Amino acid sequence: MSAADAAAAAPIRVLLADDQALVRGALAALLNLEPDIEVVAQAGDGAEVAKLAVEHRVDVALLDVQMPGTDGLEAARMLRAAMPGCRMLMVTTFDRPGYLRAAFEAGASGFLVKDTPSSELAAAVRRVHAGGRVVDPALAATSLTSGANPLTEREREVLSRAQSGAPVAQIAASLHLSAGTVRNHLSSAIGKTGEANRIAAAHLAREQGWI
Amino acid sequence: MSAADAAAAAPIRVLLADDQALVRGALAALLNLEPDIEVVAQAGDGAEVAKLAVEHRVDVALLDVQMPGTDGLEAARMLRAAMPGCRMLMVTTFDRPGYLRAAFEAGASGFLVKDTPSSELAAAVRRVHAGGRVVDPALAATSLTSGANPLTEREREVLSRAQSGAPVAQIAASLHLSAGTVRNHLSSAIGKTGEANRIAAAHLAREQGWI
DNA sequence: AAATTGCCATGACAGATGTCATGACAGACA
DNA sequence: TGTCTGTCATGACATCTGTCATGGCAATTT
Numbered sequence: 035m036s037a038a039d040a041a042a043a044a045p046i047r048v049l050l051a052d053d054q055a056l057v058r059g060a061l062a063a064l065l066n067l068e069p070d071i072e073v074v075a076q077a078g079d080g081a082e083v084a085k086l087a088v089e090h091r092v093d094v095a096l097l098d099v100q101m102p103g104t105d106g107l108e109a110a111r112m113l114r115a116a117m118p119g120c121r122m123l124m125v126t127t128f129d130r131p132g133y134l135r136a137a138f139e140a141g142a143s144g145f146l147v148k149d150t151p152s153s154e155l156a157a158a159v160r161r162v163h164a165g166g167r168v169v170d171p172a173l174a175a176t177s178l179t180s181g182a183n184p185l186t187e188r189e190r191e192v193l194s195r196a197q198s199g200a201p202v203a204q205i206a207a208s209l210h211l212s213a214g215t216v217r218n219h220l221s222s223a224i225g226k227t228g229e230a231n232r233i234a235a236a237h238l239a240r241e242q243g244w245i
Numbered sequence: 246m247s248a249a250d251a252a253a254a255a256p257i258r259v260l261l262a263d264d265q266a267l268v269r270g271a272l273a274a275l276l277n278l279e280p281d282i283e284v285v286a287q288a289g290d291g292a293e294v295a296k297l298a299v300e301h302r303v304d305v306a307l308l309d310v311q312m313p314g315t316d317g318l319e320a321a322r323m324l325r326a327a328m329p330g331c332r333m334l335m336v337t338t339f340d341r342p343g344y345l346r347a348a349f350e351a352g353a354s355g356f357l358v359k360d361t362p363s364s365e366l367a368a369a370v371r372r373v374h375a376g377g378r379v380v381d382p383a384l385a386a387t388s389l390t391s392g393a394n395p396l397t398e399r400e401r402e403v404l405s406r407a408q409s410g411a412p413v414a415q416i417a418a419s420l421h422l423s424a425g426t427v428r429n430h431l432s433s434a435i436g437k438t439g440e441a442n443r444i445a446a447a448h449l450a451r452e453q454g455w456i
Numbered sequence: 457a458a459a460t461t462g463c464c465a466t467g468a469c470a471g472a473t474g475t476c477a478t479g480a481c482a483g484a485c486a
Numbered sequence: 487t488g489t490c491t492g493t494c495a496t497g498a499c500a501t502c503t504g505t506c507a508t509g510g511c512a513a514t515t516t
Contacts, residue, residue, distance in 0.1 A: 053360065054338065054359040054360050055359075055360045055361060055362050055363060056272075056336070056357070056359045056360065056361050056362070056363050056366060057268055057271065057359055058363065059275060059362065059363020059364065059366075060268065060271035060272045060274065060275040060363055060366075061267075061271045062363075063271065063274040063275040063278055063363070064270060064271040064274040064275070067274055078360075125267070127265065146267070148265040148266075148267045148268055149264065149265050149266045149267065149289075150266060150267050151266050151267070151270065152266060152267050152269065152270020152271055152273075152274070153270065155267060155270075155271075186491090186492060186493085187492085187493095188492075188493065188494095197444075198444065198445060198448055199440065199441070199442050199443070199444030199445030199446075199447075199448060200445075201441065201442070201472070201473095202472075202473075203472090211493095211494070211495090212494075212495055212496080214494085214495060214496060214497085215493080215494050215495060215496095217473070217474070217475090218475095218493095218494080218495085219493090219494095220473085220474080221473090221474055221475060221476090224474075224475095225475095229410065230410070230412065230474095231410050231412070231473080231474075231502090232410070232473085232474090233408075233409065233410030233444055234409060234410030234411075235410070236410075237409050237410060397461095397462060397463085398462090398463095399462080399463065399464095412502070412503095413502075413503075414502095422463095422464075422465090423464075423465055423466080425464090425465060425466060425467080426463080426464050426465060426466095428503070428504070428505085429463095429464080429465085429504095429505090430463090430464095431503085431504075432503090432504055432505060432506090435504070435505095436504095436505090441504095442472090442503080442504075443503080443504090
């Protein structure tokens with residue numbers, strides 16, 4: 035079946051979610067060039083995604099992972115609950131292995147990095163719409179070799195707060211813990227990451243998509 | 246003169262530089278919808294910009310500030326040297342006030358944040374091409390209130406290296422300085438930023454576009 | 457010529473950080 | 487039941503970090 039035939043039948047109804055309006059509009063222009071694809075809704079925030087998808091009877095949702103407030107992963111979980119038949123294709127700026135796993139756990143059918151050639155986007159949308167899966171092979175490989183997140187929930191919380199330079203006392207207060215406990219969690223996270231201090235550990239954890 | 250008339254006369258020849266191929270392709274699709282604008286070259290790296298711009302007799306270069314290797318600001322400086330008549334419009338993901346100043350010092354005629362509505366992009370390209378300037382008013386205001394970069398060259402170098410968690414000894418070795426001197430520079434930078442430690446200071450400095 | 461500023465360096469001090477040993481409790485699991 | 491893991495906590499120790507006083511040098515400004 036050619037793209038033109040498909041368009042004549044019924045175009046694929048796409049929703050775009052990206053916090054950057056310029057990128058969102060540009061992606062819409064790109065996809066609307068395809069005769070068998072139609073962008074029927076756009077969201078600048080993950081919170082709107084589920085509602086818009088239902089309203090516009092969306093076939094495929096293209097979700098940016100990085101968004102302020104409700105991010106793409108959270109939006110995917112909400113959308114899956116609200117509209118289980120809707121396919122989801124995640125798009126991300128950073129190739130952090132941890133995101134790949136999280137995306138599929140959230141119900142996504144595909145995962146694209148933003149340095150994919152633009153000519154492949156439409157094909158990815160079609161494949162996902164047809165029930166297939168889309169994964170960047172290189173990213174899948176690094177995801178397998180790097181393995182799962184070794185950090186516990188508490189370690190992630192503590193490390194996240196340490197990122198911005200908050201001292202132990204402040205982290206402890208914000209989590210209602212003793213300072214010693216926070217230092218223990220930090221020490222444990224530092225050990226698991228193999229780094230020398232909390233900052234380097236937080237860096238690595240962010241790169242891996244662990245926090 | 247309408248856009249159609251302008252297209253009949255001679256379309257504006259645009260170069261796109263962005264490290265993310267998907268975004269680059271999408272922006273090209275968006276701009277090519279305009280009859281009076283034609284994307285004649287694309288670069289995924291700042292180093293190629295000047296050469297491509299000359300080869301394709303580019304009127305306006307759309308440069309992403311954030312690129313690995315040669316970034317948009319560096320590319321702008323090289324392009325101005327190689328082709329002084331070429332207009333430059335900077336595009337950025339993050340609205341860091343310091344970048345605005347740096348962009349105009351590098352010779353740019355305009356500065357757009359990526360959450361600008363996509364409908365305004367073509368207008369910005371036309372205005373820059375006509376010799377005008379484009380600045381996001383909100384960003385210009387914060388740029389004025391936040392003022393110039395208070396950090397010295399050394400302080401920026403030291404703070405940059407401290408960002409990723411490198412200990413003082415390592416920073417000192419990489420800059421061929423004594424450990425004490427590095428700590429003095431860090432202390433000075435911490436004082437100037439009004440933060441409590443090197444990490445918070447580095448965070449603020451990055452947000453402001455100082456490092 | 458004098459003052460200012462940035463850069464480099466040293467030494468000393470207080471406080472923050474990373475590590476380790478130890479103990480307690482709850483939930484999961486074989 | 488016993489074991490394991492994650493969580494919380496305390497105390498002690500060595501090291502790292504941030505600050506300050508002090509001094510010297512070069513370039514710029516007044």
